[in-house]
Every structure is written in structure tokens, then in C-alpha cells.
Amino acid sequence: MKTAGFNESDFFLDISTTQLDQIIRQGKVRELKSGAVLFHQGDPATQSFVVLEGRLKLCILHELGKEIVVRYIGPGELAAMVAVLEGQNYPASAEAVGLTRVVGFERRTMLKIIADHPPVALNMIRNALNRLEEMQNRYLEIYAEQVEQRIARSLLRIMKQAGKRSGDEILIDFPITRQELADYTGTTLYTVSRTLSAWQKKGWVKSKRGRIIIANPHALVLFTENF
């Protein structure tokens, strides 16, 4: 495992490779099959997790039915920061998207890591603040913008987190259904379907079942800014 490729919300930012090995050795590595649930919303938060490979989907539920996807957590990112605090519950559920490897750390291990590695606490604050800012923006968007604009933004956001270039096109490299994109955007699968169909006709996206390719990212960006 390398530090290369991690992004600004990385748990291991400013941590050397050897320190990193030390840290990981303090936790317990687990492998999850696609769809496996790592923890449930509302359960007492005992462990934090860092994703090594694959991807976690964080969701929260509303009484009866509706759910939203809060975020996808990729390699190097931390899930369930709450576990460092005593007596809290997980505010969201985490489910593996595709085969996923994670390291789990107990609360006291996390506290020890924070104490041993000063940058880690700052990383956690930075990370929490980034997510807070992102949620605030999504909140503003869901209020101020039309659905189609928000779907475009969602696609771009997911693309940034999990996009894979191939030529001019960008493939979202994990299976994502209309329903999930709807849950992430705050709309219904019907509207997402209609919208993607329209964009497909314009040549902006291509989609097979469960796979989405963004054929013209530029057009999408323009669409979010403009009109």
C-alpha cells in the first residue's frame, strides 16, 4: 500500500510510509464482500475504519423508506470518526460497494494514534470540516437548484471521487444504479432515468446497466454553472 494517489481528505496526510505501517498494524484488517454492511446507523460507535481498497457507501435513513447517500469513502479515507468520542452512535450506515478491505481501530487505539502522531488530529479536523462544507453546499443546492442541475453536480462529484479516464471519456468505476444516484442527489429514480436518457441523446453520457460513462464532462460542468 502506498501513500500515492490519496487526496486531501486523506487520513494519512503527512504521515510517512513507515509510520503508516506501524499505524495499520495496530488495527485489524477486514475484507468485505460487495453489499456487506460494516456498521449500522444508531449502533454504538466502537471502531473507526480506514478504507484500504474498494469503497464504502455511507447512508442515512428517514423513517420509512427514503434514504440518502451521504458519501462514498475511498482508499485512504476515514469512516466513522465519531468512534473517537465516548458514548456516541454511528450517525450513518456503511455498506461495501464491491470487494472492500478496511482496517478497524478501537477508540483507545485511535486516541493513541492521535497522541503519537500530532498531524492526525489536524487531519481529522480538516476532514470533518471538508465534509461539513460539502454537506452545506449540497444542502444549499437541493434548496436552490433544479433537479437536473443537481444530478449533473452529483455525477461530477462522484466522478471526482471515483472517475477513471479512458480517452476523452470518464468511467465511474463502481456499479451505481439509478436508485443510488437518486439517493445521492435527493430525487427519485424516475427523474434520474429520464434525465440520463435525455443526456444520452445529447451524447453527454453513455450508460449500461449499473455503469455510467461521462462522455462529455465539459458539457455537464457548463450545465451546472450556466442558466
Added chain:
Amino acid sequence: MKTAGFNESDFFLDISTTQLDQIIRQGKVRELKSGAVLFHQGDPATQSFVVLEGRLKLCILHELGKEIVVRYIGPGELAAMVAVLEGQNYPASAEAVGLTRVVGFERRTMLKIIADHPPVALNMIRNALNRLEEMQNRYLEIYAEQVEQRIARSLLRIMKQAGKRSGDEILIDFPITRQELADYTGTTLYTVSRTLSAWQKKGWVKSKRGRIIIANPHALVLFTENF
């Protein structure tokens, strides 16, 4: 200034009164008139602030017009945590609601405070996570619930942050207009007005210009859960 009355998102949690004095002396106290803007969204974040008296309103703007109220910051709470991180901008604007006194801390002062007082870093993480969770829930609500339900929730949330009992009734003890409540809820001032009128007829609330009294909190709670 006393520690009493502060809540769980308090910056000074687990800090003794004498330590607290030491900390405050490291910052610069400022007094703001009602409506004064402490910092603007997008400006480079140089200082964090703790509210001593009064209240700050945190807003973010969408291109042209629409704005949302992210949160009200009361005594003992921290605003602009981002300032501890290098090279970030304020993600929101802060405006004083009523006469407000704050202490401002430069980045390096904040870093020193964190280093000198270990609980502070954890408090900041706790605080950021609480706000993140709150935003996530608001995001879910704006998607899943009808406006009236959300208005009820907003009132209850604001009541929790700034409510003042008098008998069975609860007064929100700072001036809040229909427009602001709408910005906080993610709706329009018209809908808020209509809704409050209806509730006034039912005896759930009383409202004078700029003041809101919740006459029957219980009914509102039932309304948010049930319906």
C-alpha cells in the same frame, strides 16, 4: 463569564475556569453591533472566534439571490474552525444578531491552544462532527419531508439553541424574521408566513413582528414525528 450554561458543542468543554481565562487573554475581544458582519464567505480564514455574548448567524449564498442560514452560534461556541488550517477560506459569512461580543484567535494562537490543552482538539472534532450530523439530517429532511414539517423542526431546533421558558411557553429570545426562518428551513417567506398563521389559529405559536413564541412545543414535536 462562567462555564455554566454552555452545551455539548462548547469549545471550552472540560476546561477549568482559570485555564479559560488564560485562553481568552490570548485572543482579542471585539464587540459587534447587530447586523455587523464578522467575516465574509470566501475571504482567507485567518481567525477563529468564540462567542462570549449574543449570537452569530452563519449563512452561505448561492449565485444570485438565494441564501441559507447554516446555523446560529451562541455563547461558548466556536465559529470559523477552518482558520486552524492553512490556506483555507471561510466557507460561510458570519453576521451578528443583536449586540454580540466575541474573542478572535489567530491561527498560531489556536494551534498553541490545541497543543497546550489536549481536550480542545477533541472538542473541535466533536463539534465538527455534531454539525456534520446536523447538516446531514437537515439534508435528509429537506429531501424527505414536506415544508410544514421542516418549519416545525427548524423552530424546535432554534428553540433548543436559543429558547427561553416563561411558563408553558417558550420564547425565541432574538429577533427572527419570516425571511430568516425561511432561509434556515429552505423555503420561502410566503410559505413560512402562511404556516405560522395556520399554527397561530391552532394556538401552537404566537408571533409578533420579529419575535416568535412557541405556545405548544408538544404539538410541534408530535407534528414533526407523526402527521
Added chain:
DNA sequence: CGACGCATTGACAGGGCTCAATTTAAGTGG
């Protein structure tokens, strides 16, 4: 008292959710 900002109320239209019916694609097992 005049003027300005806040609040109320009505009429109207439209975005997008809901529901129902099909079509398409992907597995599965014989």
C-alpha cells in the same frame, strides 16, 4: 404623519413526485 420594512393573503402555474405498465438486461439452473 409619511415611509419603509415586515407580514399577510390570494391566484396561478409548473416542476417533479407518484403510480402503473412495459421493456431490457443479467443471472441461474437444467
Added chain:
DNA sequence: CCACTTAAATTGAGCCCTGTCAATGCGTCG
């Protein structure tokens, strides 16, 4: 390899919530 099953996606029709716009009323302050 094909029939069968099941999940995902598409598409159409209708309607309701709530945002928009306009007109009016009311409180407060200079």
C-alpha cells in the same frame, strides 16, 4: 444454450405541493 426468474431501467399520465408574483395591511421609527 435456452427458458425462466428477478432486478434494473424506461416511459407515460396525472396531480399536488409549493414557489412566484402582485396587492394590501400593519408596526415602528425618524
